[in-house]
Amino acid sequence: MGSVRSLALSVIPDTCRLTTLYQALRARRWFADADLWSIARELLILLDELTQNHVTLPQNAEDFLSQLEQAYQSKRGIAMQFEARVVYELWYAMNNSGEFDTTRAYQQSLTQLAQQAELPLYVLLTCDLCCD
Secondary structure: OOOOOOOOOOEOOHHHHHHHHHHHHHHHOOOOOOOHHHHHHHHHHHHHHHHHOOOOOOOOHHHHHHHHHHHHOOOOOHHHHHHHHHHHHHHHHHHOOOOEOHHHHHHHHHHHHHHHOOOOOOOOOHHHHHHO
8 A cells, every 4th residue: 555645735723714804804894883703704604615515716706696696596686796796705815815724625635635545435424524
């Protein structure tokens, strides 16, 4: 059996990710009188769910808006356009940091291990891999 190369990833802690989202929300002034920490927490949960479900970042905000229209089975309106802009811009900023969140790092590690496998692999309880 061959040796397994380790995957050296820079993993950013959730506390840092939360702070980054808070700062981005504050800088953009989208929610003037709102509790930005709560909004940042909700966005962090959403971004993690997108990662867990292997949703890829669209090429641009317009493509993301189109995806939302299909998902909601609704026509775009001002609220949906704003939602798409907020999520897309912050999702893009978080994905381009060069660092991995815990879920993405885990997924990348599993991918690398699978690519190095010399024998067949069997996966059990896959829901636990993506839902924790």
